[in-house]
Amino acid sequence: MSNQDNVPHQKSHKTAIIVGAVSAVLLIILGFLYFKNKSEMQVLVEEMTEEKDLLTTEFESLALDYDSLKTNSDTLNLLLEKEREKISQLIEEIHTIKATNASKIREYKKELTSLRKVMRNYVIQIDSLNQTNKALQQENQQIRRTVSNIKTSYQKLEKEKDNLAEKVDIASKLETYNMEATGLNSKDRSTTRASRISKIRICFTIQKNITAEVGEKEIFLRVLRPDGALLYHSKDDLFKYENKEINFSSRRVVEYGGDELDVCLYYNVDAGELTIGDYTADIFADGHHIGNMTFSLR
Template structure:
């Protein structure tokens, strides 16, 4: 009886020790599991943070890739700007979410893939447009070269034309020969005494010229006295020479047919108008001086 009673406390003490040992073991095991899980969780969280940072980095690189796209198309530029704004908003959103929000991270990854695919499509379009622009630029350069060549040819032809016109003008200029001057008295007799001269007659021959224009021509005569004064009767007696109007002493209209032609012009002298010395007679036609003669009167 006593042995039984003595064994009871011993068994109770032994049970308590076993329970305590088991509890301690459980506590130790639970502690180990807790710290192990905590460590694993920390590693997982760190990985998710890195994944978020990497995702942000990839979106930023994508934004730079979009910024590098250049095109001359206003429509494409508008669409590219829209994509850039979208990427900028997504970067801001990613920075605000928690790294542990796995579902959101997956959504952004899908969006990143989609945006990359869209960008590749834009690259193809821009490359095609650039190729077309390059072809147009080359075609434009060829066109400019042709235009430059044509302009150069035209300029040369203009020079040739002007040269030919000058030659034609020179060739068509009337020329005189056998010019003679004579003073006539009131009876039509020849005299060189200025006091007796009532008319001055200038005669000459116009050379044959088949390139000159035929038809009526006005022949003008200018006679200068020894003192350089022009002999003329009216200030209204004018003709055009070298783009200005000048007076003439006498004028006659002839019919020129391209063949040699003899012509005489007369100047009616006013009383006391003449002086002794050397006179100069110039003949004009078609706005050009076609003959000059120096003669003396006493």
């Protein structure tokens, strides 16, 4: 073979070598670019995954912040509960999306920013409401103290009024003196023989009292025998004394004008009613016990 025939062959061989070398270089470059791009994509995916996890954490933190908000307003509590439900739903949605879904991640970031603004408004409202409630509580405490002071003053005045009324009642109480007991026979002659007495007369003087109420006064007489039995004619003969009704032996209405007044009351004796011994006579008026004496029959 001549040298001229080898020249094209050598050129063809060199071309093949060059082409092969270039192809090898291109493959190397393409391989390098592929692995580099894959590595970069992996890093990007990891970054987006971290971003998704961070976004989830921020939503969960926001949910806890909403849970910490407390108020006595039913309206605000209802609105807060709706926001909590919304955040919970968004957290569930974030868990379901792919980390590479950048558009969705951006949407949730915007939603997070919006929810934070809403929360700040609620914090301001709750703080204002708490301040108002605090002021109202202080005002209520002041009102309660004022009412308590008024109540104490009223009770004190009522006590003073009762004490004054008691003093007036004591001062206006009628009093008697010069009490005398006389047994009378059928001819109205005095006797101390129990078997001969047909009536008992009790006389006394009501003292002068300018504080006592004037007008008609019911005077009641109770006479007790030596055995403690009350002399009376009817179970219906009753008057009030110390919040209860008791029987009386005799009763009389007198006109009292504030000056001294002589009064006598009589008790008609039933046959065989009297016994020998010491008797007690008690006088009552205006619900008070105003006189007492003892006398003896033989």
